Amino acid sequence: MKDFFEKFGAVRLIGHITILTVALVATYLTVKQEPTDWPQVMVAALLFAGFLGIEWITTEREAPLADNMFLLAVVLQLLLLFALFFTLPYTFIAILLGIWCGNLLHFMSLGKAVAVTPVLMFVFYGIFTWHWDYNYMVISSALYWMLCLFTVTMVNSWIQETLAKEASEQLNRELMAAQSLLKEATRQSERVRIARDIHDLVGHHLTALTINLQVAMHQSEGAAKQQVEKSYAIAKLLLSDVRETVTEIREKSKIELRDALEALVKEVPRLKVNLTLDDNLDINDVELADTILRCVQESLTNTLKHSRADRFEIHLSREKNSLQLAMQDNGQPDAEIKPGNGLAGMKERIMALGGKIQFSATEQGFSTVVRFQGAL
Numbered sequence: 001m002k003d004f005f006e007k008f009g010a011v012r013l014i015g016h017i018t019i020l021t022v023a024l025v026a027t028y029l030t031v032k033q034e035p036t037d038w039p040q041v042m043v044a045a046l047l048f049a050g051f052l053g054i055e056w057i058t059t060e061r062e063a064p065l066a067d068n069m070f071l072l073a074v075v076l077q078l079l080l081l082f083a084l085f086f087t088l089p090y091t092f093i094a095i096l097l098g099i100w101c102g103n104l105l106h107f108m109s110l111g112k113a114v115a116v117t118p119v120l121m122f123v124f125y126g127i128f129t130w131h132w133d134y135n136y137m138v139i140s141s142a143l144y145w146m147l148c149l150f151t152v153t154m155v156n157s158w159i160q161e162t163l164a165k166e167a168s169e170q171l172n173r174e175l176m177a178a179q180s181l182l183k184e185a186t187r188q189s190e191r192v193r194i195a196r197d198i199h200d201l202v203g204h205h206l207t208a209l210t211i212n213l214q215v216a217m218h219q220s221e222g223a224a225k226q227q228v229e230k231s232y233a234i235a236k237l238l239l240s241d242v243r244e245t246v247t248e249i250r251e252k253s254k255i256e257l258r259d260a261l262e263a264l265v266k267e268v269p270r271l272k273v274n275l276t277l278d279d280n281l282d283i284n285d286v287e288l289a290d291t292i293l294r295c296v297q298e299s300l301t302n303t304l305k306h307s308r309a310d311r312f313e314i315h316l317s318r319e320k321n322s323l324q325l326a327m328q329d330n331g332q333p334d335a336e337i338k339p340g341n342g343l344a345g346m347k348e349r350i351m352a353l354g355g356k357i358q359f360s361a362t363e364q365g366f367s368t369v370v371r372f373q374g375a376l
Helices: 002-032 038-058 067-087 093-106 110-131 139-218 222-250 258-265 286-306 341-352
Strands: 272-278 309-318 322-329 354-360 364-374
Touching: 002 038, 002 093, 038 067, 038 093, 038 354, 067 093, 067 110, 093 139, 110 258, 139 222, 139 258, 222 322, 258 272, 258 286, 258 309, 258 322, 258 364, 286 322, 286 364, 341 354
Parallel strands: 272 309
Antiparallel strands: 309 322, 322 364, 354 364
């Protein structure tokens, strides 16, 4: 993803330089005409400046526009370009049309984008044929149409490459998180097994020993009785130590979720993820830990797919006898929430463990709050 952004940053810069070059050449040719039509020069300069300004805004990665604003900006940019066709009699301005076509893939499929390009060329052909009375516009239109098709196919290739790379990186993060959780679950299972074996074997044997020593203590006398009493006291002390050890092992068999969550959110593309976990969560249920991990995974995926957010907050906290997972992005979600298969599956997982989930969409972004009552 980093390589793609670096490449896209370079292409963005070249695109801006190309627009500026076309603007300067067209303005220079207009100024050189005798007599100079200064109102025409001023109008053309304003149109070029507007086109370049919109291109700068729509290709900004740090603060991307919302979908509706992006579409409005792109349409306005196209109108400015058509106005330039009417203002200046230079067919090479259609180079900007090739640059503009790179925006089509942001809100339509490749097939539709390809279908739009002949319409744009027809407008270009019509303006220069009937408004400027140019000849041989069929050849010029065909050449600039090829440029538009090249731009559309190249942008589509970049998008597909980016999606494939992001999918691969996401799968890798999910595998790393699952591996970390599996390691924790195996460690917990081993600790519980050891604690159970100590309790069942050593504990029972020591219990039997203390009972036999107690019987022997009642049946013996003198110095022998004193030795039996000492042995009985030591056996009781050992039994107490074994019980404390078993209890301590069970208490320390909690699952540490931090490593798994950090692996899941590491280097997420286009998102700055802030992960906050309380220190004393004490999660002992593997299924609960897995559900929390899947909830974070699904929320991250939805944010990347359906939002233009650049920040994502995750807070896993303990509140009395409940566990709360709060997640929020800073995107602009739809006002009406329509849970798909992913959110429906998340809800089913949570309800199976007696938990509750709440979705909300506000101007601040989309938030998901999950509560597991009595989970701690």
